[in-house]
Amino acid sequence: MGPTPETCGELLRPLRALMGLKQVALQRGLQLSDQVPYAAAGLLTELVHRGECRVSDLAHHRIVDASVVSRQVNQLEQAGLITRRPDPADRRVSLLRTTEVGDQVVADLEQKKAEWIGEALGDWEDTQVRELARLLGDAMSDIRRHTIEDGDHADSGMREGTR
Template structure:
């Protein structure tokens, strides 16, 4: 029984973690948000919002692409006014990617859209189930195999 539960959870996580699943969600979230922001650049912008200023090399593992891929996406975000480059105070040879004020506002809107999307998806659940799911999902991320 418990092994079946593990398989069921693993299968659901496989769907959530698939690149195509994430790209589809990112495309919906970024729709109409302006030039330079799409399902390809969203992960870089989102990661910068989570981590704060980072070099492309340091951001790459967070995003799951190589440094040059982060750099290309950051250049598009920079052209759109969402990201800027600053000298790294700890390493003058390196640049940090930093969200601009517009990037901060855009990220806040993306987070609002994501929360609304999740809330809408859970709206048909019976009372209490969505809250319990949120509680258990947080616990799973803190205590589970990804901790």
């Protein structure tokens, strides 16, 4: 049956607040560095965690247009934080990967963020934080899957309807 719209509405308020913390983190100096453009920082972090992949894969996972990712990739490449090489399976496409400098920049940021969150949740037990992480991870996986599957079904329906 699933949750009611009212219950899901209750979830939206803390999710909005959580998203707003990104700005607070930046204001408190939890940014990557002067060499990483703000808009590209999330992409760099994702590339560290995903490993080598195509621009189209990053765009699909972030649920944005490939042109948005391409601009950010160019910024990161110019900063020396990522490299690209031809995909052996399709030489028209590039595979992206982080450089050692890019890996270190993200590791430093992740450490700063973990310390910041640790201070903020100082009265919580590790088990509570782990449970919250599990629940948020599960929710985001389901929301992402639903969003991507719905988009894929809508796209295929549109393509089939235009034949």
